[in-house]
Amino acid sequence: xxxxxxxxxxxxxxxxxxxxxxxxxxxxxxxxxxxxxxxxxxxxxxxxxxxxxxxxxxxxxxxxxxxxxxxxxxxxxxxxxxxxxxxxxxxxxxxxxxxxxxxxxxxxxxxxxxxxxxxxxxxxxxxxxxxxxxxxxxxxxxxxxxxxxxxxxxxxxxxxxxxxxxxxxxxxxxxxxxxxxxxxxxxxxxxxxxxxxxxxxxxxxxxxxxxxxxxxxxxxxxxxxxxxxxxxxxxxxxxxxxxxxxxxxxxxx
Amino acid sequence: xxxxxxxxxxxxxxxxxxxxxxxxxxxxxxxxxxxxxxxxxxxxxxxxxxxxxxxxxxxxxxxxxxxxxxxxxxxxxxxxxxxxxxxxxxxxxxxxxxxxxxxxxxxxxxxxxx
Amino acid sequence: xxxxxxxxxxxxxxxxxxxxxxxxxxxxxxxxxxxxxxxxxxxxxxxxxxxxxxxxxxxxxxxxxxxxxxxxxxxxxxxxxxxxxxxxxxxxxxxxxxxxxxxxxxxxxxxxxxxxxxxxxxxxxxxxxxxxxxxxxxxxxxxxxxxxxxxxxxxxxxxxxxxxxxxxxxxxxxxxxxxxxxxxxxxxxxxxxxxxxxxxxxxxxxxxxxxxxxxxxxxxxxxxxxxxxxxxxxxxxxxxxxxxxxxxxxxxxxxxxxxxxxxxxxxxxxxxxxxxxxxxxxxxxxxxxxxxxxxxxxxxxxxxxxxxxxxxxxxxxxxxxxxxxxxxxxxxxxxxxxxxxxxxxxxxxxxxxxxxxxxxxxxxxxxxxxxxxxxxxxxxxxxxxxxxxxxxxxxxxxxxxxxxxxxxxxxxxxxxxxxxxxxxxxxxxxxxxxxxxxxxxxxxxxxxxxxxxxxxxxxxxxxxxxxxxxxxxxxxxxxxxxxxxxxxxxxxxxxxxxxxxxxxxxxxxxxxxxxxxxxxxxxxxxxxxxxxxxxxxxxxxxxxxxxxxxxxxxxxxxxxxxxxxxxxxxxxxxxxxxxxxxxxxxxxxxxxxxxxxxxxxxxxxxxxxxx
Numbered sequence: 007x008x009x010x011x012x013x014x015x016x017x018x019x020x021x022x023x024x025x026x027x028x029x030x031x032x033x034x035x036x037x038x039x040x041x042x043x044x045x046x047x048x049x050x051x052x053x054x055x056x057x058x059x060x061x062x063x064x065x066x067x068x069x070x071x072x073x074x075x076x077x078x079x080x081x082x083x084x085x086x087x088x089x090x091x092x093x094x095x096x097x098x099x100x101x102x103x104x105x106x107x108x109x110x111x112x113x114x115x116x117x118x119x120x121x122x123x124x125x126x127x128x129x130x131x132x133x134x135x136x137x138x139x140x141x142x143x144x145x146x147x148x149x150x151x152x153x154x155x156x157x158x159x160x161x162x163x164x165x166x167x168x169x170x171x172x173x174x175x176x177x178x179x180x181x182x183x184x185x186x187x188x189x190x191x192x193x194x195x196x197x198x199x200x201x202x203x204x205x206x207x208x209x210x211x212x213x214x215x216x217x218x219x220x221x222x223x224x225x226x227x228x229x230x231x232x233x234x235x236x237x238x239x240x241x242x243x244x245x246x247x248x249x250x251x252x253x254x255x256x257x258x259x
Numbered sequence: 260x261x262x263x264x265x266x267x268x269x270x271x272x273x274x275x276x277x278x279x280x281x282x283x284x285x286x287x288x289x290x291x292x293x294x295x296x297x298x299x300x301x302x303x304x305x306x307x308x309x310x311x312x313x314x315x316x317x318x319x320x321x322x323x324x325x326x327x328x329x330x331x332x333x334x335x336x337x338x339x340x341x342x343x344x345x346x347x348x349x350x351x352x353x354x355x356x357x358x359x360x361x362x363x364x365x366x367x368x369x370x371x372x373x
Numbered sequence: 374x375x376x377x378x379x380x381x382x383x384x385x386x387x388x389x390x391x392x393x394x395x396x397x398x399x400x401x402x403x404x405x406x407x408x409x410x411x412x413x414x415x416x417x418x419x420x421x422x423x424x425x426x427x428x429x430x431x432x433x434x435x436x437x438x439x440x441x442x443x444x445x446x447x448x449x450x451x452x453x454x455x456x457x458x459x460x461x462x463x464x465x466x467x468x469x470x471x472x473x474x475x476x477x478x479x480x481x482x483x484x485x486x487x488x489x490x491x492x493x494x495x496x497x498x499x500x501x502x503x504x505x506x507x508x509x510x511x512x513x514x515x516x517x518x519x520x521x522x523x524x525x526x527x528x529x530x531x532x533x534x535x536x537x538x539x540x541x542x543x544x545x546x547x548x549x550x551x552x553x554x555x556x557x558x559x560x561x562x563x564x565x566x567x568x569x570x571x572x573x574x575x576x577x578x579x580x581x582x583x584x585x586x587x588x589x590x591x592x593x594x595x596x597x598x599x600x601x602x603x604x605x606x607x608x609x610x611x612x613x614x615x616x617x618x619x620x621x622x623x624x625x626x627x628x629x630x631x632x633x634x635x636x637x638x639x640x641x642x643x644x645x646x647x648x649x650x651x652x653x654x655x656x657x658x659x660x661x662x663x664x665x666x667x668x669x670x671x672x673x674x675x676x677x678x679x680x681x682x683x684x685x686x687x688x689x690x691x692x693x694x695x696x697x698x699x700x701x702x703x704x705x706x707x708x709x710x711x712x713x714x715x716x717x718x719x720x721x722x723x724x725x726x727x728x729x730x731x732x733x734x735x736x737x738x739x740x741x742x743x744x745x746x747x748x749x750x751x752x753x754x755x756x757x758x759x760x761x762x763x764x765x766x767x768x769x770x771x772x773x774x775x776x777x778x779x780x781x782x783x784x785x786x787x788x789x790x791x792x793x794x795x796x797x798x799x800x801x802x803x804x805x806x807x808x809x810x811x812x813x814x815x816x817x818x819x820x821x822x823x824x825x826x827x828x829x830x831x832x833x834x835x836x837x838x839x840x841x842x843x844x845x846x847x848x849x850x851x852x853x854x855x856x857x858x859x860x861x862x863x864x865x866x867x868x869x870x871x872x873x874x875x876x877x878x879x880x881x882x883x884x885x886x887x888x889x890x891x892x893x894x895x896x897x898x899x900x901x902x903x904x905x906x907x908x909x910x911x912x913x914x915x916x917x918x919x920x921x922x923x924x925x926x927x928x929x930x931x932x933x934x935x936x937x938x939x940x941x942x943x944x945x946x947x948x949x950x951x952x953x954x955x956x957x958x959x960x961x962x963x964x965x966x967x968x969x970x971x972x973x974x975x976x977x978x979x980x981x982x983x984x
Contacts, residue, residue, distance in 0.1 A: 007963050009281070009366075016280045016966045020273050022973030026980060027269050027554075030586020034561045036261030038310030042564005043446050045307060045328030049315055051448075052329075059318035061326070065333040072437040072450045076500065076512035077337045079386055080519050083493045084344030086393065087523025090486040091351040091538075143318055149340055182394050189390030192383055205379035207439040217318045236340070243347045250354050272554070279547070279965050285539070288961070292546055299553045306561030331560070334508060338553065341515050345546055348522055352539050355529045368539065369959035370532040 056208060058142035058225055059217030067141065067148075067225045067232075071206045074228075075192055078235055082188045085239040089181075092246045115166035123165040130158040138233030142222040148232025155233065156240035163248065171245055180238045180245075187235025194224055194231070264305040271298035285353045285363040289346060296342045300335050307331030377424045378435040378452040381417055381462065382500040382513075388413040389492035396485045407477050410488040414470040414495060421463035421499070428456045431893045432877070432884070434505070445889050447567035453505030453888050456874035457709055461633055462502035464713055465626040468720055469495045471850040472618035475724055478844040479618065479731060487527065494520035494622065501630055505888055507556050507591070507642070508566045510634065511549070514594065518545050521627060525615040537614040540961045544607040547965055548597035551972070555590025558583060559642075568641045569888035572881050576645035585983050588643045589976055593968075595638065598631030600690045602664040603971040606957060606964040609671070612683030617727030620679060624686040624723060625716040632690060636697045636705065640879050650700055652982035656975065657698035662792050664691025669799035673930075674954070676819055678726045678736040678807060682719065685762065685800040689715050692793060696777040703780040703904040705875035706868070710861070711773025717858035718761040718770060722804065724851035725755040728843050729811065738807055743814030751843060752812030754851050759808050761858050763801025764793075765920035766913050769861045775912035776868075783904055794919045801923025806930040816931025868906030873897075 007015065035041050048065060058064040066074050138151025163171040195206035203209060206224075213221030220226065271294060278291030307328030313320055315329035353363065360368050392399060392409060399406045427433055433454040436442075440449025469491060476483070493516060500513035522545075526538035560566060562583050563574040575584055597604040608628070612620050639653075647653060668688030675681040689711075696708035728751045730736055733744050745752060761768040774797070778790035809815040861867070877883065880897035887893065929936075956963075 007958065007966070012280060012962060012966050015970055016277065019966065019970035019973040020276060022977055023969055024269050024273055026586060026589075026973065026976035027272070028266065029582040029980065030558055030590075031265040031269065031583075032262065033581050033583030033586075034265065034306060034558065037264045037305055038261075038308050040307055040309045040328050040564070041562075042328075042560070044448075044560075044564045044566065045315075045330050047443075047446060047448060048329055049326045050323070053317055053322050059316060061315040061317065061329040062332045062336070065329050066336060068438060069440060069449055070330070070333060070508075073337055073506075073509055073512050075383075075386070076497075076509070076516055077340050079389070079493055079496065080341050080512070080516050081344045082390070082393070083490060083516060083519045083523060084348045086486050086489055086493075087348045087519065087526070088351040090484070090490070090523055091348070091355055091526050091529045093484070093486075144316060145314070147336075149336060178397050181396055185390045185394035185396075189387055189394060192386050192390065195379075196383060196387065199376050199379065199383075202374060204374065204435065204437055204439045205376070205383065206437050239344075243351075247351065247354065268554075276547075276965065276969055279543070280962050280969070282962060288543070292543065292550075295547060296550050296553075299550055299557060302554055302557040302561075306557060330566070331557075334557075337508075337512065341512075344519060345515075345522075345542065348519065349539070349542055349546075352522075352526060352529075352535060352542070355526070356535045356539065359530075359532045359535055365961050368536050368961075370536045 053216055056142075056222050056225060057212040057216045058222040060142050060144055060147070062145070063141040063147045063225060063229065064222070067228045068208050071195070071228065074232070075195065075206070078188050078191055078232060081236065081239050082184065085184060085242050088243050088246050092250045120165045123161040127158050127161045130154060130161060134158060134233070134237070138229055139219055139226065141229035142225045143217040143219070148229040149236050151229075152233040152236025153240055155237035156244070159241050160244055171248070175241050175245065177242070177245075180242045184235050184238035184242060187231045187233075187238060190231035191228055191235070194228055264301065268298050268302045268305065271301060283364050283366070285356060285365060285368070286350070288365060289349045289353065292349070293342060293346060296338065299338060303331045303335045303338070375427070375433060375435065377420050377427070378433060378454050378503055379437070381420050381424065381503065382496050384420070385413055385417055385492040385496040385499070389489040389496070392485050392492070393489045399485055403483075406485060406488055407473065410492060411470060411473045411477075413492060414466060414473050417495060417499065418463060418466040418470055421459055421466055424454055425456065425459045425463055428454055428459050432887045434888050434891070442567075442570075442889050445570070445573075447565065447570050447889065450509050451505040451567065451888060452503045453569070453884070454503045455877055457705075457878045458502045458633070458637070460709065460874070461626070461630070461712070462499045464716055465498040465502070465622075465630070466495060468622055468625045468716060471720060471724075471854060472621045474846050474850050475621075475727065476618045477846040479727060479847060487524070490520045490524050494524065498626060498630060502633065505568050506566055507559070507568050507571065507638075511553055511556060514552070514598070514634070515549055517627065517630070518542075518549060521623065524619045525611050527616050527619070531614070533614040536959065537610040540607045540959070540964060541611040543961050544604070544964050544968065545594070545597055547968060548594035548604070552591050552594030555587045555593070558590065559587040562587070567888070568637075569885040572642045572645065573885045573889070575643070576881070578646070580647050580649070580983055582980070584643065584646050585979050586976070588638070588647060589972070589979055591638055592635045593972055595631045595634035597968065598628065599635065599694065600628050600631070600664075600687045601660050601694055602667050602687075602691070603967040605664065605668070605687050605690075606967065608687055609680050609683045609957060610959060612686070613677055613680040617679075617723055617730065620682075621720045621723045624682060625720045628686055628690050629693065629712045629716065632693045632697060635694070636878070641881060641884050644879070645881050647983060649983045652979070654698050654700055656978050656982070658695055658786075660975070661691045661694035661698055662789070664688070664694065665792055665796045666691075669796035671957070673799045673803045675803070676738040678729070678738060679723070681738075681803055681807065682722055682726065685804065686719065688796050688800050692774070692777070692796070695789060696773075699777070699780050699784065699786075701780045701784065701901045701904065702872050702875040702879060703776050703906055705878065706872040706906060707773045707776030707780060709773070709871050709875065710769050710867070711777065713861060714761065714769025714773055714858050717854045718758045718768065721754060721758040721851040721854040721858075722762070724847065724854070725751050725758070728847050728851070731847070732843060738810060739818045741811045742818035743810070745812040746814055748812065748843060750848050750852070752808065754848065754855055755812060756805070756808045758851075758855050759801060759804040760920055761855065762797075762804055763920040763923035764797045764916050766916045767859055767862045769858050771916040772862050772908065775908050775916065776906060778915075779909070779912065780904060790915060794915060794922070797919040798922035798926055801920065802926030802930060805923055805927035809927055809931055816928075817934050819930070872906045
């Protein structure tokens with residue numbers, strides 16, 4: 007189809023689809039009038055059953071933990087896919103000139119950026135760890151913490167050197183950490199199976215203080231594994247993309 | 260105000276799909292795909308909202324305070340991760356597309372047709 | 374406690390993580406890597422066979438985290454394994470095992486990414502089949518999807534895989550997000566995510582706009598995955614370029630899983646609430662038959678072997694949707710058997726194409742004419758599988774088609790069989806033309822297609838060197854699969870067993886009771902009574918006739934230049950196909966436009982007939 011035909015076909019179709027969609031949405035209870043039992047029940051029983059004050063994390067890692075396993079592996083598969091698509095291919099050579107990676111041909115990073123990035127890297131790491139370990143307390147958890155952890159590593163790249171990023175997070179180790187994170191989560195569930203319980207039952211002691219770092223049994227443990235996996239996956243993805251653009255050049259055909 | 264958030268949902272969906280259909284640049288198309296996904300977030304969080312309720316975190320409020328639905332928030336969290344994963348893969352494909360085809364115009368990225 | 378349902382999904386996930394974590398060790402030890410993957414897939418197959426036997430006494434329900442429903446409200450996620458769903462998961466695991474065995478010698482060099490992704494793909498498929506929670510269904514759908522996108526782009530140094538993977542990923546992601554919107558809508562109304570609970574809650578009221586819209590949105594992603602016209606454009610692009618073992622899975626089970634999802638969402642969630650069965654049947658019958666014909670026409674026109682098989686998959690997907698649309702137990706039973714037979718036969722065909730690619734280095738029918746003669750066993754297996762695809766008795770494909778058309782005839786739709794036969798003749802004719810031309814050198818090579826020549830020259834091959842002999846690990850799975858397609862038919866009490874499974878699948882009340890109250894329903898009741906699952910003489914005649922028609926068409930296609938009647942310089946079928954060929958443009962913007970237009974039309978049709 008030409009662009010014009012496509013546009014008109016789409017606009018007519020979208021008009022119909024929007025009308026159809028709004029007709030359906032009109033049947034919803036109004037905004038703010040949540041009817042259903044699921045959320046209310048979970049809000050009532052979550053603290054008593056899991057000793058977690060962060061109910062969203064309790065839902066994510068306990069009540070609907072199996073969904074989260076699937077989602078972990080989606081991220082795992084995507085990171086693996088990114089590595090597959092961007093891997094070192096035959097016919098492409100790592101550019102011999104390390105000076106490119108060291109930024110000799112590019113404008114040098116300003117000292118302000120470099121200083122800020124290096125100063126921030128440590129605190130960001132601590133922040134990421136804090137977020138990942140407080141899933142059961144407050145609006146945080148493995149995902150948020152993992153992404154912030156990955157950011158700490160990427161700050162090193164921002165400080166001016168891609169090869170430094172590569173040195174502190176070599177591909178094999180990042181790959182392994184990611185796999186350990188994903189596998190660890192699945193293994194926590196299997197440990198419950200080993201005890202004769204259903205997969206992903208919360209079998210660890212729940213602790214006495216609701217919402218303390220050591221409470222809620224497997225929720226904290228799972229959050230730790232998730233943080234590992236998400237952090238490693240994002241470091242992997244970003245460094246693969248950077249590597250493709252920076253270091254590799256095709257051999258002339 | 261009862262239905263306004265849902266109208267916004269349909270609008271965001273329409274805008275995102277419009278962007279995909281008229282896109283001339285693959286990265287723009289991928290971002291429009293993210294916009295389509297965003298309409299689902301608004302919808303999910305919109306259906307779970309309870310007027311006058313607090314966030315479902317009970318470390319500073321008594322346990323039986325009415326709170327919004329935590330399940331949709333957990334679902335939205337899951338979706339964000341899924342979307343990030345798919346976007347990463349699509350962007351990697353875009354990098355390779357640029358290398359192989361020399362262009363990022365979806366109309367030109369055609370090796371097989373008919 | 375019966376842990377098998379959980380293990381079916383968790384075992385491949387753990388294996389994928391382990392393979393990836395041990396990558397530095399396994400990189401050099403190819404055989405260990407292959408062996409681990411094959412063993413895992415085989416173990417999952419065995420787990421699912423045992424589970425299938427267990428479902429004979431009732432659906433196996435498994436609650437994760439130990440969260441059982443309280444007062445009919447589900448708090449956690451469940452797996453609800455019935456005979457049909459477990460059977461489909463088992464088929465998926467079987468095909469993955471066959472594909473991994475084939476990969477043993479097919480790939481000279483391969484990274485651990487491939488095995489890890491195949492295993493996550495398997496986990497996604499088993500999870501999708503067994504789950505009883507609608508959001509969990511979406512999560513496994515996405516895992517299948519992401520693994521599939523990555524596997525399609527396995528040779529990113531060529532242009533075709535990039536285009537195929539992009540079109541695949543973008544269209545299926547749009548579908549997934551639309552499905553998610555539907556899930557959010559139905560959650561907003563019922564406050565539940567469990568399929569049984571939602572089904573029970575929405576059946577209490579008359580169907581309103583919300584139920585219709587939620588239904589259509591949820592099945593949009595599934596219809597796109599199931600390659601139904603006009604959502605089908607991505608499939609040809611993706612299948613033509615994915616590595617051969619991956620194509621086996623795409624055509625064999627992935628597309629069928631999308632259609633299984635449609636059936637599941639309808640029967641276990643929306644069936645009672647929507648009512649208006651004739652409207653539903655009408656709409657989906659029209660879509661299914663349109664898909665059947667369009668796929669068959671494109672298939673016959675095609676010269677690229679893998680793309681040809683991809684279009685035939687689209688045609689068969691249409692036939693499956695037709696069978697599901699009839700809403701009868703016999704129709705659904707027919708679809709189940711047809712899916713099994715088609716998966717086995719199509720997998721064998723793709724494996725043979727892989728062998729051809731491995732030995733001869735091309736998938737272009739024009740270039741390969743007569744060069745397949747040394748591949749004797751492959752030729753035999755390919756021809757047998759091609760006959761299976763043309764619905765020759767006693768293949769399982771014939772049985773499935775007989776039941777579907779029989780069920781249609783009982784309800785007054787005798788013309789379904791006509792369309793099925795036309796499509797089978799076209800598809801079978803195309804594949805038999807390939808068999809005759811490539812493996813036996815019959816007739817003349819088809820005309821060189823300029824577009825095709827350019828594409829084929831980029832097909833540098835997924836494997837590096839041609840060999841003198843076809844390795845056993847490559848021909849054995851293909852042969853076993855073809856023989857299994859015949860063997861299924863002779864299983865004792867096949868008809869009554871499959872139909873009983875279909876009846877149970879269609880009984881929403883029984884499903885709700887089983888999942889939410891732990892009850893066991895002894896006599897499931899479908900909305901239509903069970904019909905006799907047998908074959909009549911007319912069925913056999915039709916089956917033989919369609920195979921014969923395919924042979925005649927293949928003969929004509931090979932020899933038309935030598936027949937003075939036809940030698941007027943016209944290519945058979947061109948007049949029919951050329952106008953619609955423009956639609957398969959390869960541009961993803963077009964595909965998404967068709968999704969929106971198709972969805973609007975289907976939505977309008979359902980809104981006016983039900984709302």
